[in-house]
Amino acid sequence: MSSSPLNVAIIGMGTVGSGVAKILLNRAEQMTARAGRPIHLKRAVVRDLSRTRDINLPAGVLTDDVESVINDSTIEVVLQLVGGIDPAYDIMLRVLESGKDVITANKALLCEKGELVFQRAKELGRCICFEAAVAGGVPLIETVTQAMTANQIISIEAILNGTSNYILTEMFSHNTSYADAVRTAQEIGYAEADPAMDVDGTDAAQKLGILVQLALGVKVNLDQFLRQGIDSLSLADLQYADELGYTVKLLAVAKLLDGQLEMHAQPTLIRNDNPLAHVEDAYNKIALEGDAVGKVWLSGMGAGQMATASAVVANLIDVAVGRAAITFPRLNLWNSSQNIQILPREDISRRYFLRLNVEDRPHVLADITNVLGNHEISIASLVQHEAPEVDETENYPIVPLVIMTHRTTEGQFQAASRELDALDCIRAPFVRMPVND
Template sequence: MSSSPLNVAIIGMGTVGSGVAKILLDRAEQMTTRAGRPIQLKKAVVRDLSRPRNVDLPAEVLTDSIDAVLHDESIDVVIQLIGGIDPAYDIMLRALESGKDVVTANKALLCEKGESLFRRARELGRCICFEAAVAGGVPLIETVTQAMTANQITSIEAILNGTSNYILTEMFSHNVSYDDAVKSAQEIGYAEADPAMDVDGTDAAQKLGILVQLALGIKVGLNQFLRQGIDCLSLADLQYAAELGYTVKLLAVAKLLDGQLEMHAQPTLIRNDNPLAHVEDAYNKIALEGDAVGKVWLSGMGAGQMATASAVVANVVDIAVGRAALTFPRLDLWNPREGIKIMPREEISRRYFLRLNVEDRPHVLADITNVLGDHEISIASLVQHEAPEVDPSEEFSIVPLVIMTHRTTEGRFQAASRELDELDCIRSPFVRMPVND
């Protein structure tokens, strides 16, 4: 084992980058003990050198030049924490080609460009480590790629977006609106100024895509499976779900069924006796099912500075002790495999929750049940609270109607939804969610 220092550079000193720097600087002695050699932060690349930061960096560490890192032969590892695809893809390629291993938390980049990046890393004899890209501080990537290698993973059910989970928890626990819960998440630092990728389901879908790639060897684009966010929900939806014995979570699912992969990431009603229903705040929880080990549960913080930084630093230590160099070239990561087909979304079978705002007048319920019946969808339960008497000057009032269906296919449900959208008696919003039984 080498006793020489492992020199690292951070590109991107945002929330996570600052957390990584804090750990490397404040726990230098601990990191040396665990890595068997010193880990030295040599450079930190920022866009604005004059901007104040919440971590005290030595003056010689800060730079606004990426080339200062890539051209420095003494730097062994680049911690690449820039989001998005461009210029992150070019920076990672250049880091690999300059002889450096890479640690990243960029799930969007891996989801879109993982195959070419991993191929190039193997050609160059370099490593890419990415534990922080999925589930924050939860050691999920290591579990899927190493600890469960004796298994064929047959099922993934996971809460993978800590920001959305915090928002849903805040709404229901504190009886606040969606907008107020988002604002709270932004104030704490869980949500960005523009929280779109978290709340529209993109982040969870990207993470699910990475897990499917690792577990099953197939690349699934975001447009190939159902994706829906929590930005369509209101407090009323969570309250009606609770009345029916369920909790709403943004649930990412991938299941092997008869040689096909059922895959979706959507706000979903989960029975209250399911452990996934009790994951609160910014925590993530993942249920992996293997054909040998059965069900394995993992849980931990899925958002926040130090949780994600923890996973980044763990990868740096893997490189320092030589584990990454041994495992990366041998693991079957991002090598395309054949044989598993994506289940057409129209064939996915499950139950559904509908919340409709309807005119409180005769024949409305008959109109709705006729549409559902025409598509062979039967009703399991119906909730309509007693409405107040209508003012004589008004023709009718608008009241919420909640329907739980029996099991049906996504194709039938979508066809019925389109017809329900056309009924004059239904007013927007029309909320629909799957049920995980």
């Protein structure tokens, strides 16, 4: 065991950064045993020194000067735990160029700039580790890039956003509204003050993009595949899905079909006998299918301070013992040489759930089925609960109508949806979700 400490710095002392610092400071002896040398937290960079934090750092560690990290040649590893692209991209490049290895949890940066930063790291003889960027505490990146390397991964079906999964669980389990579930998620630290990227599907889509890059060698931009969030759903949608034998989850999917890649990240109806339907709270669950091993399941906490910090520290141990220096330059993680085309979204084939708010009057159902029939969409089931009788002189009441279709294409479905939107018997909101059978 080397007696010289490994000096590290954290840039970004938010939720995850504070969790990492807790592990390094509170479990120092255990980390030393696993790393083969002491790990010394030398700097922690923040934007606001006056902000109250839930951890007491040793004197001299906390700073607002990122240059004190970049210019310190004794710091060997930087845990870059700031989000977004700017200034994170510039900071990462400068850290690498200063001769330091990088560990990050920034999926947005990797999704957009991964090829550039990986190439620069290789040119400089440095490494980038990012286990925490995709599924919180779940060892998904290591599984895809190392444990399953004997396989061609042909399918990914995953719940990758712990915040959205917690919100959906809270809504259904406690019969609460979307807004109230979001507030609860914020109060316990699963959702940010602005939860937009979690609830609009961006976070799950970015993570899916990273997985596709690693598993299939395909660079995919977010605008190339369907992305939809949970922010348009209500408790009624979850209850109707349950009545039909399904659970709603924000599901990220990538499948190889006849040489093309089907991709989408959307709230989806999943049959209740599917293991993905039973993932609750902030947990993630991922089904990877390899052509040799078959289906592999991974599950664990996908949000929260210590779960994500766990993955960051695991990467730090990899760097400390020298594993990362061996594997990073040889795995060719950001190779985009595969000539796999994205299946056009209009050609995606599946079933759909529709919830329409309609006037309870004659001929409404005929109007709706006529639109669907004109686009060759067949109805598998229909649910309309009995409405109270009203006097003929009163306005027609608005009632929910739930339709499950047979298999159709996204192109046909979208064309029908535009015509349904134009019907004067339908009131907003008009909820549409795919079905995963």
